[in-house]
Amino acid sequence: MGYQRKKIALIGGGQIGQNLAMLAAMKELGDIVILDVPDYVNPVKGKALDLMEMAPHGNYDADIAGTGDYKDIEGADVVIITAGKPRVAGMTREDLLSTNIAIIKTVAEGIKQYAPKAFCVVLTNPLDAVVYAFYKLTGFPKNQVVGMAGTLDTARWRSFIAMELGVSVSDVAGTVLGGHGPDMVPLPRLTTVGGVPLTDIATQEQIDKLVHRTREAGTEIVKYFGKGSAFFSPAWSAIIMAESFLKDKKRVLPGAAFCEGEYGINGLFIGVPVMIGAKGVERIFEIKLTDEENAMLQKTAGVVKATVAETKL
Numbered sequence: 613m614g615y616q617r618k619k620i621a622l623i624g625g626g627q628i629g630q631n632l633a634m635l636a637a638m639k640e641l642g643d644i645v646i647l648d649v650p651d652y653v654n655p656v657k658g659k660a661l662d663l664m665e666m667a668p669h670g671n672y673d674a675d676i677a678g679t680g681d682y683k684d685i686e687g688a689d690v691v692i693i694t695a696g697k698p699r700v701a702g703m704t705r706e707d708l709l710s711t712n713i714a715i716i717k718t719v720a721e722g723i724k725q726y727a728p729k730a731f732c733v734v735l736t737n738p739l740d741a742v743v744y745a746f747y748k749l750t751g752f753p754k755n756q757v758v759g760m761a762g763t764l765d766t767a768r769w770r771s772f773i774a775m776e777l778g779v780s781v782s783d784v785a786g787t788v789l790g791g792h793g794p795d796m797v798p799l800p801r802l803t804t805v806g807g808v809p810l811t812d813i814a815t816q817e818q819i820d821k822l823v824h825r826t827r828e829a830g831t832e833i834v835k836y837f838g839k840g841s842a843f844f845s846p847a848w849s850a851i852i853m854a855e856s857f858l859k860d861k862k863r864v865l866p867g868a869a870f871c872e873g874e875y876g877i878n879g880l881f882i883g884v885p886v887m888i889g890a891k892g893v894e895r896i897f898e899i900k901l902t903d904e905e906n907a908m909l910q911k912t913a914g915v916v917k918a919t920v921a922e923t924k925l
């Protein structure tokens with residue numbers, strides 16, 4: 613009470629949500645509210661209390677609370693949305709569409725009422741369609757809404773390259789564009805390892821394998837879990853986006869942003885390089901793609917468009 617900290621609201625306190633809470637605390641981004649459905653309020657209260665009790669070791673000061681009441685997110689600076697069902701083995705992200713769109717309707721209503729100025733980072737799958745639905749349902753300005761997928765896909769791309777080549781992941785730079793699905797577009801041509809082009813030090817066969825593994829990375833993890841999907845890496849990816857907003861870092865990260873002509877894509881959220889600062893998505897960077905890269909991007913845009921059409925929003 614009486615603190616002037618930033619406020620982070622997490623809608624959904626499941627696997628990703630609880631990791632978001634821990635990372636936000638460890639990074640001292642602000643006070644944290646974890647909101648979940650009535651049946652899951654006690655678990656999120658328990659998670660919040662557990663994190664309060666971790667503070668002496670984590671060396672952070674933050675109020676962390678669990679709730680089922682949207683009033684408690686009032687005045688949030690950032691809202692991160694993971695409310696919704698995750699995949700189970702054998703499911704595509706699209707299979708989650710109707711369930712998660714229904715959930716996002718109530719979520720959008722609550723956020724619109726209590727945190728209408730918050731920068732909103734959406735993670736719920738199928739990501740590109742859900743973030744579109746959230747944008748439509750809230751009517752928020754486009755710079756206030758971003759989907760977290762490309763930052764995760766790029767982290768996976770960089771990790772797999774480092775693993776394959778036996779180099780430090782810190783020196784692998786690159787980006788993945790497009791929708792969050794098996795048609796996503798990693799860009800080997802623009803990927804470097806300590807400034808050295810990936811295409812100079814990896815064979816085409818290695819690159820093809822890395823592209824494939826990145827596209828299927830989410831599914832690879834779902835297969836291990838059986839029920840449920842990845843949570844550590846998605847959580848950290850979203851926290852980086854939130855942090856860039858809160859600290860006006862102006863990081864350039866791949867994120868699902870509302871395109872209005874960029875890359876020839878109109879009226880869709882899709883993964884593109886965005887600059888995130890105090891005004892949210894402040895800029896979309898356009899890469900001069902080759903014809904082949906552009907064809908792949910247009911293909912994934914087509915898939916996203918079809919999924920969005922199913923939402924009827």
Ligand code: APR
Pocket residue numbers: 623624625626627628629647648649652694695696697698699708712715716718719735736737738840841842843846
């Ligand atoms: N409001 C708030 N929370 C909700 C709502 C709702 N209407 N509906 C469901 N939830 C909560 C669930 O109770 C659960 O605690 O969302 C949480 C989701 O957590 P998990 O089931 O553990 O799923 P998680 O792995 O965190 O993934 C969440 O992100 O990456 C995507 O595909 C993934 O769509 C999934 C989402």
